[in-house]
Amino acid sequence: MLPSSLREKDGLARPGLYLRFKTRRYLVLAVIAFAVVTLFGRAFLAWFGTVPRVFRDAYPPPLPPPPAITSPLPPLYENYHHTELSLPQHHWDQRRPSKDEKFLFVAGHSRGCGWGNAMQELLLNAYMAYKAGRSLVFANYTWNDNGSPYSEYNGKKIPSLIPYSTIIQGPIVGAPFPYGDPTPLAVHRDYFDHVCPKKLTFIREDISEIIDFKNSAKEIIDGWHDKLADVDEPCVQTAPNSGQIFNFDVFGDPRAMIDIWPELSASPILTHFGWSPLVELAFDTNRDMFLPSLSIAPYLTSLPYTTNADRYAVIPGLMALHLRRGDFAGHCEHLAGYPAEYNAFSSFPDLPDPFVPPRGPDADENRAAFRAHCYPTLEQIVTRVRELRRTHAARGLRKLYIMTNADEGFLRELREALWRDQDWQMISSSRDLVLNWEQRHVAQAVDMLVGQRAQVFVGNGWSTLTSNVVMMRMANRIRPDSTRFW
Numbered sequence: 443m444l445p446s447s448l449r450e451k452d453g454l455a456r457p458g459l460y461l462r463f464k465t466r467r468y469l470v471l472a473v474i475a476f477a478v479v480t481l482f483g484r485a486f487l488a489w490f491g492t493v494p495r496v497f498r499d500a501y502p503p504p505l506p507p508p509p510a511i512t513s514p515l516p517p518l519y520e521n522y523h524h525t526e527l528s529l530p531q532h533h534w535d536q537r538r539p540s541k542d543e544k545f546l547f548v549a550g551h552s553r554g555c556g557w558g559n560a561m562q563e564l565l566l567n568a569y570m571a572y573k574a575g576r577s578l579v580f581a582n583y584t585w586n587d588n589g590s591p592y593s594e595y596n597g598k599k600i601p602s603l604i605p606y607s608t609i610i611q612g613p614i615v616g617a618p619f620p621y622g623d624p625t626p627l628a629v630h631r632d633y634f635d636h637v638c639p640k641k642l643t644f645i646r647e648d649i650s651e652i653i654d655f656k657n658s659a660k661e662i663i664d665g666w667h668d669k670l671a672d673v674d675e676p677c678v679q680t681a682p683n684s685g686q687i688f689n690f691d692v693f694g695d696p697r698a699m700i701d702i703w704p705e706l707s708a709s710p711i712l713t714h715f716g717w718s719p720l721v722e723l724a725f726d727t728n729r730d731m732f733l734p735s736l737s738i739a740p741y742l743t744s745l746p747y748t749t750n751a752d753r754y755a756v757i758p759g760l761m762a763l764h765l766r767r768g769d770f771a772g773h774c775e776h777l778a779g780y781p782a783e784y785n786a787f788s789s790f791p792d793l794p795d796p797f798v799p800p801r802g803p804d805a806d807e808n809r810a811a812f813r814a815h816c817y818p819t820l821e822q823i824v825t826r827v828r829e830l831r832r833t834h835a836a837r838g839l840r841k842l843y844i845m846t847n848a849d850e851g852f853l854r855e856l857r858e859a860l861w862r863d864q865d866w867q868m869i870s871s872s873r874d875l876v877l878n879w880e881q882r883h884v885a886q887a888v889d890m891l892v893g894q895r896a897q898v899f900v901g902n903g904w905s906t907l908t909s910n911v912v913m914m915r916m917a918n919r920i921r922p923d924s925t926r927f928w
């Protein structure tokens with residue numbers, strides 16, 4: 443042993459060294475003792491499985507297992523539903539309509555289609571009730587009314603029913619009409635059912651028989667107006683099983699809206715249309731992506747409602763692109779087969795990019811030409827943006843916002859390509875929005891609001907999301923040469 447041999451060598455006891463040796467011995471003993479206790483303890487635990495009760499209190503309580511991470515269920519917007527039910531025009535104490543109440547409910551409204559489709563139909567139904575001088579009966583934006591609160595879409599859970607007031611505000615969801623307008627206020631379907639146990643039902647064919655151009659929105663509305671003019675019965679609905687009054691034949695026909703537009707765009711249905719506080723809040727939260735940098739404009743949600751045109755004025759410097767991807771890869775091929783024309787609300791004669799379906803001798807060339815407008819490639823997008831930035835309406839653009847359902851990979855490449863090609867202060871997309879849980883399921887409306895206000899908007903003529911944006915831009919008299927298509 444090293445210390446003793448040292449001692450022998452010196453012939454002297456070195457107290458310091460000896461002391462150190464002694465301490466070391468205790469240390470070794472302590473380590474051994476610790477190892478023995480631990481080993482026995484483990485063996486004991488392995489044998490009996492658990493710490494005996496007498497010792498247990500000395501141990502900290504075991505931690506519960508971590509919770510399994512599952513995504514929370516979609517919101518059901520109960521508060522919005524309750525607020526709708528408590529509108530002041532609902533007289534729940536009545537068992538039947540009072541003398542001045544007259545309703546119109548379109549029971550065959552669409553189900554299971556995107557918000558873009560549902561919205562244009564809702565606007566026309568609302569206008570039809572307005573023209574007929576009846577209260578519009580509004581229900582929910584309905585994905586599925588089989589009674590289940592949730593449905594599945596693309597493998598994800600979504601709410602089956604969404605109260606309209608989570609998405610929009612204004613007379614369509616029961617707000618007052620502008621001062622002096624005698625139209626009775628819209629009511630909720632639950633109230634309609636409450637005061638109208640019995641309803642007078644009309645079928646679509648009652649009206650389509652008496653009109654010539656079956657897709658003309660004006661003829662349809664005038665037809666219903668005439669039909670309802672001498673109906674005294676307050677509780678009127680369309681047959682639940684006879685489908686939509688305004689269906690895709692109408693919304694897909696480029697001539698369908700032309701003769702109704704002057705009156706529709708001047709009606710409170712559009713002049714007093716608004717996006718819901720929930721949607722506006724999402725706009726406010728993310729506004730650095732849209733408004734000029736360091737903008738001191740007040741937040742939308744802090745302003746009292748005035749009119750559609752006033753509230754959603756053009757944002758200088760912003761270009762918004764609507765890039766419909768995903769299911770449109772297949773849908774565009776399908777549309778190219780007809781070939782389909784642009785949607786009714788994307789076919790205003792004042793717009794600078796009318797679509798003429800390619801009908802050359804070569805079918806493949808026709809399809810390729812069609813695809814350039816419906817599902818443009820990355821290069822085609824970059825070229826089109828470059829071309830449009832040179833136009834007069836595009837002067838002073840600084841920020842670019844991409845409204846899209848494209849996947850992250852494509853978006854990253856596109857952003858880089860756009861960034862390299864032109865000078866931008868910021869490029870962002872729908873995927874960059876910060877949204878709360880309730881906003882996430884109405885995010886399309888946030889995009890619509892941005893597109894509606896952009897200095898220059900570029901859309902897809904077959905998408906209803908685009909056509910609603912175009913409609914709002916036209917209604918608010920935003921210069922038509924700033925509303926473009928791919």
Ligand SMILES: *[C@@H]1O[C@H](CO)[C@@H](O)[C@H](O)[C@H]1NC(C)=O
Nearest residue numbers: 518519523581582603631632
């Ligand atoms: C609308 O949806 C709410 C849930 O948000 C539901 O309670 C209500 O019954 C629905 N009303 C109609 C008429 O579908």
